[in-house]
Amino acid sequence: MNADSVLDIGQRALEVTTLLGAAILLPALAVGLLVATFQAATQINEMTLSFIPKLIVVLVVLVMAGPWMLRLLMDYTITLFESIPMLIG
Numbered sequence: 001m002n003a004d005s006v007l008d009i010g011q012r013a014l015e016v017t018t019l020l021g022a023a024i025l026l027p028a029l030a031v032g033l034l035v036a037t038f039q040a041a042t043q044i045n046e047m048t049l050s051f052i053p054k055l056i057v058v059l060v061v062l063v064m065a066g067p068w069m070l071r072l073l074m075d076y077t078i079t080l081f082e083s084i085p086m087l088i089g
Helices: 003-042 047-082 084-088
Strands: none
Touching (some): 003 047, 047 084
């Protein structure tokens, strides 16, 4: 196992982590901006008004994108496990 293979594994792990995190965080960010704009326009400063829509969007995204996220994580893990003999020898 050399430095190139370690860097490749680390790079792929960061790519998978970024994809999984972005799939959840970007819709929550968009809803947060919409709610913040609405709160600024109406001068309503209720904390639950910003929390509940984001929570609902995250749950919807997890339900809709969950199979894709699980498949992505499983593909990475299977590829990593299958490459163990090549990395050791």
